[in-house]
Amino acid sequence: MVKKVLLLVSLIFIGMQFYRPEKNISKTYSTSIFEKETNPPTPILTTLQSKCYDCHSNNTEYPWYNNIAPVSYWIDAHVVDGKKHLNFSNWEQYSTKKKDHKIEELVEEVQEGEMPLKEYAWTHGSLTEDEKNGLIAWAERNRVIYQYALKYKNGQLAN
Ligand code: HEC
Known part of the structure; x- marks a missing residue:
């Protein structure tokens, strides 16, 4: 019985290795606009x-252990969720209000x-x-600029 269970678990583990989530790697230096702006x-x-x-x-x-399922699934889920909430590579698509809010959240x-x-943080260290x-300090400086931009839209004092 134990042997059968072990065999089944091994087969599932091996089977999982055949599915690899697509990697989050773009060819360009995707955060350049965000960095120029902030x-x-x-x-x-x-x-x-x-x-x-x-x-x-x-x-x-990616760390080397991303080659092992189910760790790769787990990392992929974090990346997908993290990007959904905040993606510095899409900064230019955010409105000024959204940028200000994301920096506030940060x-x-x-x-x-x-x-x-x-x-x-377990593997990469916390801040x-x-x-x-x-x-x-850097984030607060940027908020001052975004809030100024929101307040004086088109050179007019916005309400
Ligand atoms: C391992 C992946 C991972 C790393 C590394 C990471 N984050 Fe996140 N982050 C997430 C996920 C997932 C969420 C959404 C769920 C949550 O809030 O816990 C999130 C949410 C956020 C949010 C909230 C955005 C919103 O509007 O809801 C901010 C701000 C943020 N992260 C900033 C940072 C900053 C700054 C760093 C670096 C110091 C960082 N994160 C590192 C995964 C990560």
């Missing part, structure tokens, strides 16, 4: 690249230690205090 200083850009873009851009840097998530997701402070 101008993150080099250390902040490094943090975004190493701890956020994997789930919030069109370019994920400050909250970082302050509360919610991002990067804890499963990701250091310096990284958090840097991200928040």
